[in-house]
Amino acid sequence: MAAIAEVAAVRAARRNGIVTGTVVMTVLLAIAPFIGLYPVFVMKGLCFALFACAFNLLLGFGGLLSFGHSMFLGTAGYITAFTAKEVGLDPALAILAGTAASAALGVIVGGLAIRRQGIYFAMITLAIAQMMYFFYLQMPFTHGEDGIQAVPRGRLFGVIDLTHPLAMYYTVLVIFVAAFVLIYRVIHSPFGQVLKAIRENEPRAISLGYDADRYKLLAFVLSATLSGLAGAVKAIVFQLAALTDVHWTMSGEVVLMTLLGGMGTIFGPVVGAFVIVTLENYLASLGEWVTVITGAIFVLCVLAFRRGIVGEIAAWWSAHRR
Amino acid sequence: MGDIILEARGLTKEFKGFVAVNDVNLAVERGTIHALIGPNGAGKTTCFNLLTHFITPTSGRIFFNGRDITGSRPAAIARQGLVRSFQISAVFPHLTVLENVRIALQRKRGRSLDFWRSERVLTSLDTRARELIDAVGLARFVDSTAGELPYGRKRALEIATTLALDPEMLLLDEPTAGMTHEDVDRIAALIRKVAADRTVLMVEHNLSVVSTLSDHITVLARGEVLAQGNYETVSTNPAVVEAYLGAAHG
Numbered sequence: 315m316a317a318i319a320e321v322a323a324v325r326a327a328r329r330n331g332i333v334t335g336t337v338v339m340t341v342l343l344a345i346a347p348f349i350g351l352y353p354v355f356v357m358k359g360l361c362f363a364l365f366a367c368a369f370n371l372l373l374g375f376g377g378l379l380s381f382g383h384s385m386f387l388g389t390a391g392y393i394t395a396f397t398a399k400e401v402g403l404d405p406a407l408a409i410l411a412g413t414a415a416s417a418a419l420g421v422i423v424g425g426l427a428i429r430r431q432g433i434y435f436a437m438i439t440l441a442i443a444q445m446m447y448f449f450y451l452q453m454p455f456t457h458g459e460d461g462i463q464a465v466p467r468g469r470l471f472g473v474i475d476l477t478h479p480l481a482m483y484y485t486v487l488v489i490f491v492a493a494f495v496l497i498y499r500v501i502h503s504p505f506g507q508v509l510k511a512i513r514e515n516e517p518r519a520i521s522l523g524y525d526a527d528r529y530k531l532l533a534f535v536l537s538a539t540l541s542g543l544a545g546a547v548k549a550i551v552f553q554l555a556a557l558t559d560v561h562w563t564m565s566g567e568v569v570l571m572t573l574l575g576g577m578g579t580i581f582g583p584v585v586g587a588f589v590i591v592t593l594e595n596y597l598a599s600l601g602e603w604v605t606v607i608t609g610a611i612f613v614l615c616v617l618a619f620r621r622g623i624v625g626e627i628a629a630w631w632s633a634h635r636r
Numbered sequence: 637m638g639d640i641i642l643e644a645r646g647l648t649k650e651f652k653g654f655v656a657v658n659d660v661n662l663a664v665e666r667g668t669i670h671a672l673i674g675p676n677g678a679g680k681t682t683c684f685n686l687l688t689h690f691i692t693p694t695s696g697r698i699f700f701n702g703r704d705i706t707g708s709r710p711a712a713i714a715r716q717g718l719v720r721s722f723q724i725s726a727v728f729p730h731l732t733v734l735e736n737v738r739i740a741l742q743r744k745r746g747r748s749l750d751f752w753r754s755e756r757v758l759t760s761l762d763t764r765a766r767e768l769i770d771a772v773g774l775a776r777f778v779d780s781t782a783g784e785l786p787y788g789r790k791r792a793l794e795i796a797t798t799l800a801l802d803p804e805m806l807l808l809d810e811p812t813a814g815m816t817h818e819d820v821d822r823i824a825a826l827i828r829k830v831a832a833d834r835t836v837l838m839v840e841h842n843l844s845v846v847s848t849l850s851d852h853i854t855v856l857a858r859g860e861v862l863a864q865g866n867y868e869t870v871s872t873n874p875a876v877v878e879a880y881l882g883a884a885h886g
Binding site for chain 1: 688690709710711712714715719720721722726727728729730731735738739740742743745747748749750751752753754755757758797801
């Protein structure tokens, strides 16, 4: 009986911990520009954190390893940049258009890929992402190697002037926190329960009458959509949509961020994204060596702490409480 | 024979030249416990997988309540009321006992694609879930993680989960495999209890369980039906004795 009460207590504590953690994270991010952090740097971190959280929804909670997620980040970036610059849409509408484009792409790619499992699923997503890369390389509207440059930030809803750094910063923060809360909700929804059941034991979930593929497809599309949102916001922040965002190394980077922070944890991808962005920022002077260092970290992570930073802390914490 | 709930006609499955199940005809009468027995490699589990369409038959047809379900998808077959268990205990290891049963109950509220709603809407299912857990003697473990349960308890949880769907017919794949004596007795009693108002088809190795529980027995050997009938008829059939003890006789 004591053991049962303990399990319930641990779960309640975990839920409280997540609520507290979200509040602390939001407050820290809200005051970041006033404690000496460079807003553009934090915004870059937030865009990648959102991307990694969206990826983690699919990998950590759906058990599906996509190796082509750069296509969702990049597609939304290109569509947002194009509609904001060439069509002259309001930034909110441009972000919406980019996100919708990634959602649509998610339906198509997901529909094809979820029919296969494991390494084959990863290979299909990688293959399609490579096709998308060459498509964007060739299409005139992307300007190939140059990318779409000087994207106007514009006025959000025609009112808020996003050229002001703090206006841009708080817009990104609101979008990030909203998406973060949405992901938490998805994980703890009736849908999330079934998704976890499928990840744990797919044949059993099917034998209970669940069409596993429908649930996996919805998870894939949600992940693609939120990855798209990250790419769309990133295009407005940096006023640029370029090939690096659709390159396969970007798909690898999001895997690294998620594993480093802690796959299947709520905060892991955020931590992982900020660690990687920080490293790239401060080690930029080392040039190509950044890749070697992140590669070494990846190897270390897989060998020594598989649960990732947040996963290891959580495990240590729950072991310590007993 | 009376009212037939599940029928297989000429069921055949070939794996690259090897015939695992060959022209099996099977008719399960409504409200009975029907056992499928046979030596190792007789094709019992393949038969099970064919009936629930976890694998597709090379030829033959399957009827459930008179409806042809040969081409139906596994999830659709489950929704029609023909629910199976697995040989290896099939629980969701990182979910709690309560959540395991709730996943099954949740299915009856329809498609759970509502990702925007809080999982708190599921607490309305808790009362029924606790009743089911209580019925299989797991009340003490309601909040334990399923993966930490001992083997016999996992099987009990699996049965509770299956019963949560309130299926018309249960397919149990070796429900007592690898269990201790007291667990076997508990599960046997449980099967008898749940079979009171349902049909059960089970693959079982434990012949004492088969003899006490089943109304009807089909013996498979090398993918073919060797004998059918009640326990007395089947156990005295010379072909069956030879199939089981063949090596010793030879």
